[in-house]
Amino acid sequence: MFRALRILLLLLVLAAVALGTWRTRRDVVQWDYTLVVNLYPVNGDATAQSARHIAGLNPDLFRAIESFMADEARRYSREGAASIELRLWPEVGGHPPQPPRDGSALQNLWWSLNMRWWAWHHGETRGPGPQVKLYLVYHDPARSARLPHSTGLRDGLLGVVNVFAAGSMDGENNVVITHEFLHTLGASDKYDPATNQPRFPDGYADPEQQPVHPQMFAEIMGGRIPLSASESTQPRSLSHVLIGPATAREINWIR
Numbered sequence: 001m002f003r004a005l006r007i008l009l010l011l012l013v014l015a016a017v018a019l020g021t022w023r024t025r026r027d028v029v030q031w032d033y034t035l036v037v038n039l040y041p042v043n044g045d046a047t048a049q050s051a052r053h054i055a056g057l058n059p060d061l062f063r064a065i066e067s068f069m070a071d072e073a074r075r076y077s078r079e080g081a082a083s084i085e086l087r088l089w090p091e092v093g094g095h096p097p098q099p100p101r102d103g104s105a106l107q108n109l110w111w112s113l114n115m116r117w118w119a120w121h122h123g124e125t126r127g128p129g130p131q132v133k134l135y136l137v138y139h140d141p142a143r144s145a146r147l148p149h150s151t152g153l154r155d156g157l158l159g160v161v162n163v164f165a166a167g168s169m170d171g172e173n174n175v176v177i178t179h180e181f182l183h184t185l186g187a188s189d190k191y192d193p194a195t196n197q198p199r200f201p202d203g204y205a206d207p208e209q210q211p212v213h214p215q216m217f218a219e220i221m222g223g224r225i226p227l228s229a230s231e232s233t234q235p236r237s238l239s240h241v242l243i244g245p246a247t248a249r250e251i252n253w254i255r
Contacts, residue, residue: 029185029252031082036131037065037181040092040123044137044162045144053138053165059088064174065181068238076243076253092122096135096160099151116156132157132184134177138165150176152183159184171237178238179220185251190221190244197232198222202246219244 039062041054066086073082097114100107125131139147141164152159159180163173183189190203201207203222205215214227218241224232225240235241248254 034083034085037084037086038125038131038133039086039088040135042092042095042135042137044139047140049140050138050165054091057088061170062086064238065178068178072243076248078253094122098148112153115158119158130157134159134161134181137162141166150180152180154184154186157184174238175235175241182220187221187247187250190219191223198224198226202244205242205244217242221247
């Protein structure tokens with residue numbers, strides 16, 4: 001009897017968590033209020049360069065993300081109903097658990113649970129309602145030419161974003177931050193993970209352009225500007241990025 005009661009209690013807890021997650025997923029893309037996005041810097045490599053860069057961070061460095069979202073919402077006639085507010089917090093100690101590379105479904109689930117537990121204890125928030133928490137893990141570009149894969153979780157509204165600790169990379173960092181932020185809202189990747197090439201048509205900013213190549217902009221979830229069917233380039237800033245219709249539909253800008 002006692003074992004049956006424990007199982008029943010566990011099932012009730014899991015059902016409550018699942019219901020809460022579903023409600024958060026639904027509510028966060030209703031765009032009935034300004035969505036708060038909390039940014040928490042992390043020194044990812046314990047270098048002096050990363051420490052100096054984090055010490056020099058200020059909210060203005062991330063305003064382009066707010067402007068980008070407002071401008072794109074306006075293109076989809078959602079102005080005034082799809083705003084975000086970025087809040088930059090002090091540096092967080094410790095390191096968020098890194099997602100497994102090419103992990104199994106069980107490994108990814110275990111990492112997701114660990115990440116949500118870690119985030120519960122790292123990074124305060126202020127105010128009611130669902131809020132996004134993005135951990136910006138900075139790396140000295142002199143030591144890390146390539147960064148670990150970044151991840152955004154819809155469950156828990158969490159992201160681990162690996163970025164470069166260099167002022168010259170702030171624009172590219174904002175592109176990556178915005179990409180992972182949109183993952184937390186339910187947007188999916190629109191590139192081929194084997195080649196990093198944007199997938200046609202959803203990964204193209206203007207798939208109806210003739211000729212289709214070269215594109216002028218990157219689709220935010222496609223990640224890169226397609227120059228040809230097999231070549232693409234990294235956008236330097238959000239001024240070279242758009243939100244395509246498929247992504248707009250996923251974040252409830254198109255119904």
